[in-house]
Amino acid sequence: MTVGVNVSRFEGIAMAPPDPILGVSEAFRADTNEKKLNLGVGAYRTEELQPYVLKVVKKAENLMLERGENKEYLPIEGLAAFNKATAELLLGADNPVMKEGRIATVQGLSGTGSLRLASALIERYFPGAKVLISSPTWGNHKNIFNDARVPWSEYRYYDPKTVGLDFEGMVADIKAAPEGSFILLHGCAHNPTGIDPTPEQWEKIADVIQEKNHIPFFDVAYQGFASGSLDQDAASVRLFAARGMEILVAQSYSKNLGLYAERIGAINVVCSSADAAARVKSQLKRLARPMYSNPPVHGARIVANVVGDPALFGEWKAEMELMAGRIKNVRQKLYDSLMAKDKSGKDWSFILKQIGMFSFTGLNKAQSENMTNKWHVYMTKDGRISLAGLSLAKCEYLADAIIDSYHNVS
Amino acid sequence: MSSWWRSVEPAPKDPILGVTEAFLADPSPDKVNVGVGAYRDDNGKPVVLECVREAERRIAGNLKMEYLPMGGSVNMVQETLKLAYGENSEFIKDKRIAAVQSLSGTGACRLFADFQKRFRPDSQIYIPVPTWANHHNIWRDAQVPQRSYHYYLPETRGLDFAALMDDVKNAPDGSFFLLHACAHNPTGVDPTEVQWREISYQFKVKGHFAFFDMAYQGFASGDPERDAKSIRIFLNDGHFIGISQSYAKNMGLYGQRVGCLSVLCEDEKQAVAVKSQLQQLARRMYSNPPLHGALIVSTILGDPDLKKLWLKEVKVMADRIIGMRTALRESLEKRGSTLSWRHITDQIGMFCYSGLTPEQVDRLTNEYHIYMTRNGRISMAGVTTGNVGYLANAIHEVTKSA
Numbered sequence: 174m175t176v177g178v179n180v181s182r183f184e185g186i187a188m189a190p191p192d193p194i195l196g197v198s199e200a201f202r203a204d205t206n207e208k209k210l211n212l213g214v215g216a217y218r219t220e221e222l223q224p225y226v227l228k229v230v231k232k233a234e235n236l237m238l239e240r241g242e243n244k245e246y247l248p249i250e251g252l253a254a255f256n257k258a259t260a261e262l263l264l265g266a267d268n269p270v271m272k273e274g275r276i277a278t279v280q281g282l283s284g285t286g287s288l289r290l291a292s293a294l295i296e297r298y299f300p301g302a303k304v305l306i307s308s309p310t311w312g313n314h315k316n317i318f319n320d321a322r323v324p325w326s327e328y329r330y331y332d333p334k335t336v337g338l339d340f341e342g343m344v345a346d347i348k349a350a351p352e353g354s355f356i357l358l359h360g361c362a363h364n365p366t367g368i369d370p371t372p373e374q375w376e377k378i379a380d381v382i383q384e385k386n387h388i389p390f391f392d393v394a395y396q397g398f399a400s401g402s403l404d405q406d407a408a409s410v411r412l413f414a415a416r417g418m419e420i421l422v423a424q425s426y427s428k429n430l431g432l433y434a435e436r437i438g439a440i441n442v443v444c445s446s447a448d449a450a451a452r453v454k455s456q457l458k459r460l461a462r463p464m465y466s467n468p469p470v471h472g473a474r475i476v477a478n479v480v481g482d483p484a485l486f487g488e489w490k491a492e493m494e495l496m497a498g499r500i501k502n503v504r505q506k507l508y509d510s511l512m513a514k515d516k517s518g519k520d521w522s523f524i525l526k527q528i529g530m531f532s533f534t535g536l537n538k539a540q541s542e543n544m545t546n547k548w549h550v551y552m553t554k555d556g557r558i559s560l561a562g563l564s565l566a567k568c569e570y571l572a573d574a575i576i577d578s579y580h581n582v583s
Numbered sequence: 584m585s586s587w588w589r590s591v592e593p594a595p596k597d598p599i600l601g602v603t604e605a606f607l608a609d610p611s612p613d614k615v616n617v618g619v620g621a622y623r624d625d626n627g628k629p630v631v632l633e634c635v636r637e638a639e640r641r642i643a644g645n646l647k648m649e650y651l652p653m654g655g656s657v658n659m660v661q662e663t664l665k666l667a668y669g670e671n672s673e674f675i676k677d678k679r680i681a682a683v684q685s686l687s688g689t690g691a692c693r694l695f696a697d698f699q700k701r702f703r704p705d706s707q708i709y710i711p712v713p714t715w716a717n718h719h720n721i722w723r724d725a726q727v728p729q730r731s732y733h734y735y736l737p738e739t740r741g742l743d744f745a746a747l748m749d750d751v752k753n754a755p756d757g758s759f760f761l762l763h764a765c766a767h768n769p770t771g772v773d774p775t776e777v778q779w780r781e782i783s784y785q786f787k788v789k790g791h792f793a794f795f796d797m798a799y800q801g802f803a804s805g806d807p808e809r810d811a812k813s814i815r816i817f818l819n820d821g822h823f824i825g826i827s828q829s830y831a832k833n834m835g836l837y838g839q840r841v842g843c844l845s846v847l848c849e850d851e852k853q854a855v856a857v858k859s860q861l862q863q864l865a866r867r868m869y870s871n872p873p874l875h876g877a878l879i880v881s882t883i884l885g886d887p888d889l890k891k892l893w894l895k896e897v898k899v900m901a902d903r904i905i906g907m908r909t910a911l912r913e914s915l916e917k918r919g920s921t922l923s924w925r926h927i928t929d930q931i932g933m934f935c936y937s938g939l940t941p942e943q944v945d946r947l948t949n950e951y952h953i954y955m956t957r958n959g960r961i962s963m964a965g966v967t968t969g970n971v972g973y974l975a976n977a978i979h980e981v982t983k984s985a
Contacts, residue, residue: 182703183702183846185702185765186853188859189777192653195650199652224648226647243629244631244635244838245621245838246600246837249597266930280685282872285868286870289869293724298590319867332850433648434649434875435869435875436869436872436875449591456592456594461721461723462597462717464868465693465840465869466689466690467838468840469840469873469876470838470839471839471873472873507963
């Protein structure tokens with residue numbers, strides 16, 4: 174049967190559902206109400222609720238402009254100076270892993286792209302192996318594994334009763350997984366809950382992962398952004414590395430350097446030998462080539478320049494402390510407002526215990542929808558709010574909205 | 584403790600990018616890199632276009648870095664569609680084109696391949712022989728089965744048009760074909776306008792889908808409108824095509840990874856649906872595309888003076904390459920080579936399919952420190968007035984007994 178050219182090949186294609194996270198900002202933009210508040214996507218805002226380009230980034234860009242560097246293709250694995258800097262930031266420059274050359278680092282398209290590369294590696298070399306992801310986790314994790322054809326299942330994580338960590342459930346589910354599974358862990362500032370294991374709990378998690386011969390797979394999107402300290406926020410990853418374990422780590426500079434749009438990150442594989450690391454790196458390159466050939470240069474150069482210059486590096490750390498500090502202040506004000514206004518006696522202290530950009534409010538889907546429909550507060554339907562989008566000035570308004578949604582909507 | 588990664592073999596070196604790695608490692612002062620397709624000036628240096636530098640000055644240090652939408656920069660995409668479809672294209676006016684910013688040409692091809700796999704799971708892709716090596720990797724990793732169609736005829740170093748048309752006719756109705764819009768990579772052999780019209784006609788008869796990879800618009804003839812001729816022929820004939828566009832070469836933005844994937848649809852509603860699906864595929868690969876390169880492109884194309892400057896600079900690059908083709912051919916003929924080298928000037932774009940065998944290429948590398956891919960593809964962009972004599976001499980030496 175001959176198909177004429179008047180009928181498109183793609184006639185039957187349905188409209189894809191809006192992305193649950195990125196779609197929130199689109200809806201916010203369309204809202205004309207002056208009280209509207211965007212607590213959707215996790216992009217840092219100043220107290221004036223403006224996007225923030227870090228001063229060190231502007232300085233680095235000006236330096237780069239002055240130098241007039243060329244725009245040649247990077248190698249498939251990315252900018253060497255960036256790869257070195259990012260691995261050192263993660264593990265510490267003195268870490269034996271670095272000295273022994275046991276880490277394969279490939280520049281990736283921020284966190285998403287690095288996770289996708291890792292997934293493709295798992296699919297190719299561990300066919301049938303599962304990734305265990307926390308319940309809940311960042312919405313795009315399961316999409317990435319689905320498109321990479323890697324099976325996944327969930328381990329218990331969030332306990333709605335305590336608005337805290339279901340540690341027993343987490344350990345039990347990791348223990349129950351088939352030997353040799355990949356366990357996806359958030360290095361710090363868990364997204365969407367903001368709930369992190371304590372150092373003691375991390376030790377126990379490492380114990381059970383070793384027991385079951387699983388592979389830890391860290392998503393590190395907020396190093397430096399959570400506590401304000403790069404080293405402190407890397408403690409979980411370093412704990413595992415110190416035990417001699419083999420680890421996958423995806424990194425992103427979207428938040429901590431504010432380089433969201435430049436798509437800069439890395440996939441790291443800590444191996445038990447330099448030889449294994451070399452082989453793994455070569456295969457990561459082979460997976461990247463048919464995806465995009467080689468990664469974008471601009472963001473990589475910014476990171477390498479900032480980290481490579483002691484003055485700029487110091488300035489960066491200070492700016493990061495400021496950003497993390499603003500979030501902590503906002504958490505405090507929100508907590509104070511909630512405790513002052515809510516007469517029900519509900520304990521809102523989980524807001525202070527959580528860490529990082531996000532807070533899991535404990536609001537359910539209907540309550541979250543009430544936040545948007547009645548109060549023009551934009552957030553994701555799982556009850557997650559981005560504190561990075563909250564100013565001290567709006568804390569009281571938000572507290573009113575939360576109290577109303579929590580108590581008056583079921 | 585034993586490693587999880589024992590079964591991981593070292594990957595073979597990428598045949599194209601591996602050449603540059605080897606070149607960089609060579610200490611010889613005579614070395615010549617005619618491997619990867621990145622433009623060089625007559626001093627063998629990489630070039631950043633003036634229009635690009637000016638655009639960067641305008642955007643440096645003062646812009647937000649918020650995430651682009653999943654579909655990328657709307658401005659950049661609009662300007663890019665004008666280049667491919669025509670400044671006053673009715674398809675743009677009628678909003679019938681589903682288009683997203685992509686990670687250069689590779690990313691556009693990969694998005695399309697994934698899209699094809701998801702929505703036409705029973706389809707295959709017909710790929711010319713030869714083609715850019717990464718095309719095979721892209722459709723393979725997208726899990727779309729590949730078929731080949733005749734393209735290059737070694738005997739003539741030209742197009743095997745009769746066999747190409749046979750393959751088009753013999754493919755099942757409604758097959759998907761990958762076409763190089765201009766400056767075929769690696770051969771430099773393009774169909775004539777008349778041949779393009781015949782291909783388009785036969786595609787109509789068979790109901791085939793044409794996917795154009797256009798990585799060299801402006802770079803081939805020096806005139807972007809002329810280089811888009813094949814696409815315009817298909818559009819005029821009423822085909823619903825797909826296009827991958829790249830700014831790596833024609834704007835020298837290689838490392839910025841900026842390009843565009845577009846799919847022409849029946850109407851606006853369908854274009855919106857298709858775009859939403861392309862965005863979703865992108866979301867799972869990298870969430871949203873990088874900003875910097877897109878800003879450079881939209882700054883240049885959105886400013887009439889900068890755009891004029893760009894067009895001038897593209898012509899300079901294309902003209903230098905055409906000049907080097909002539910110089911290389913004349914050099915070889917002057918040295919008394921009895922072989923025919925007219926294909927060097929017949930072919931177009933960055934590459935010349937020299938006809939050299941892998942063994943001859945190895946000799947060029949080992950004895951003369953001349954680096955190219957083993958299929959005999961010479962990147963003319965790496966040829967300069969300074970090295971054309973040396974190159975001609977070496978080629979003559981390894982071929983004179985052939």
